[in-house]
Amino acid sequence: MHQNQPRIRPADGHSKSRVAIIGTGLAGLTTAYLLHQDKQKRYEVTLFEQAPKFSLDAASITLKNEATGALERVDIPPRSFCRGYYANLCRMYDHLGVSFQRIQLIWVFAKVSAAAQAQIPSADAAQTMPGSYFVYGKRLHELLLVSPHFWLRGSLQNVLLTFYLAVCHAWFFVACFFFPPRMIQPERYLDVKGSAKNGQNCESFRQYLDRIWLPQYYVLYFLLPILSIICSCSHAEMLDFPASDVTSFMKGSFLRKTYVAKGGINRVQATLAEGIQDVRLQTRVNKVERVDGGVLIRYESTQDERRSAEEVFDRVVLAVSPNVAAAIFNPSKPLLSVIPTVPVTSTVLASPNTKISLVDEKTHVPSGECSYRRGEAQIMAFRTTYSDSIVQTESLHYLEGGLVVRTSPSGDVPEVKGTLDTSRFTRTLRTTESRNMVRKAMEADDGAGWVNGKDDVWIVGSWCWDGMVLLEGCVVSAMRVARDLGVNVPW
Ligand SMILES: Cc1cc2nc3c(=O)[nH]c(=O)nc-3n(C[C@H](O)[C@H](O)[C@H](O)COP(=O)(O)OP(=O)(O)OC[C@H]3O[C@@H](n4cnc5c(N)ncnc54)[C@H](O)[C@@H]3O)c2cc1C
Structure with missing residues (x-):
């Protein structure tokens, strides 16, 4: 007490x-x-x-399609969750009577140069965007189990890559469940008043990955782009996270569907x-x-x-x-x-041919259907810049009606053509x-x-x-x- x-x-x-x-x-x-x-x-x-x-x-916005008059509410950030890891949030939503809306995403992985980042591919071109190296529309294990078409129609290279990813993915989950992060032996530290105390440090995610022998290629091109988007940080910052954060998150979200608050x-x-x-x-x-x-x-x-x-x-x-x-x-x-924080920028972009305007909402309960909520899978592209100074991923979330929400782990994102709205956030790192x-x-x-x-x-x-x-x-x-x-x- x-x-x-x-x-x-x-x-x-x-x-x-x-x-x-x-x-x-x-x-x-x-x-x-x-x-x-x-x-x-x-x-x-x-x-x-x-x-x-x-x-x-x-930071959420309401957009009006000038051609149809339809209003779209876009939640920024999307505030997604699942039942396992977010046990208390879900209990609170149930108590408040908030319904859950499932979201399904098609994931596109791409490698992009810093100079090419200003080019935002349209939704039609998103799955084949420059630098893209892998696309999948469902969770990997479901894809492998239920889609014979995939095996028959995919190129050999894609089939092999998918098999490799499935093995790495499965091994990573096995490790999260059965090889808990190490607590580094009790250390002596000085508390805020300078008195010596005993403490325990969890190993970092970087140390954990080395220990479980997860292949570098999978880590660099698949695991870190996703995790660093979830935490809005660079790959190096993600590797500094305590391993226990990541393993608990992976266990809590294993085989769980992703939701947002309906409406x-x-x-x-x-x-x-x-x-x-x-x-x-x-x-x-x-x-x-x-x-x-x-x-x-x-x-x-x-x-x-x-x-x-x-x-x-x-x-x-x-x-x-x-x-x-x-x-x-x-x-x-x-x-x-000593707790690090970083700036994050989210921008809403409209493709050149769409006539969309921002609606000035006066109340806390705005009008408009929520755009994420129509039940169809949407494209989420993870575009990573691999430079000598920094490796970081930005996400491009393609919504209906030619809208794209671009989220970058940086406070200084040059504005590109078609920008409708920009929001800046502070993200706390671990x-x-x-x-x-x-x-x-x-x-x-x-x-x-x-x-x-x-x-x-x-x-x-x-x-x-x-x-x-x-x-x-x-x-x-x-x-x-x-x-x-x-x-x-x-x-
Ligand atoms: C791009 C992005 C995507 C995310 N996606 C997800 C997701 O999908 N799922 C998920 O679970 N989490 C997600 N998060 C994380 C999550 O949304 C945030 O961590 C969480 O909303 C933070 O809530 P909070 O109440 O702690 O702080 P905040 O929402 O940051 O609220 C703090 C408030 O304090 C106000 N304030 C600050 N200083 C002062 C002052 N001196 N005086 C008065 N007011 C002050 C600020 O204006 C701010 O409004 C995301 C975060 C970002 C940035």
């Missing part, structure tokens, strides 16, 4: 505990939902968000935020500090920096990326400032060192420095758990805050 036990006040109508939640992504909104739903009505939630909209759905993530956002009155949009928090009688928050308007204010809350939840948490809440800096820091932040307070919940300040987010930086981490960390504050989690 933390040194500062939560002071849970009785529900007498006047002395509710005031909780400020900074950030309105899935983690912030799930925490807000749980505290707002407290049966004893002990918490009054205030949401702070620097953007003009709640961030969970902020769009906006429905999840609207349901989670329902009933929360005190919402401060376009308000940036720049300081969180423990003071006598509570936690002081200093904030300013993003419209006018001269409009700043201070307010004391009983508790504060930082639902932001680790670099922001470290910058605004000083005691967390020694732990959180390393064996940062894994240790997150674990330490979640440990019980031993008086040596700040830990989650100490000083009545909590952290939540996709990075606040011992796993891949995905939506499941948002839900798990929000549930932890609810439990610390004595609130029942209804799923």
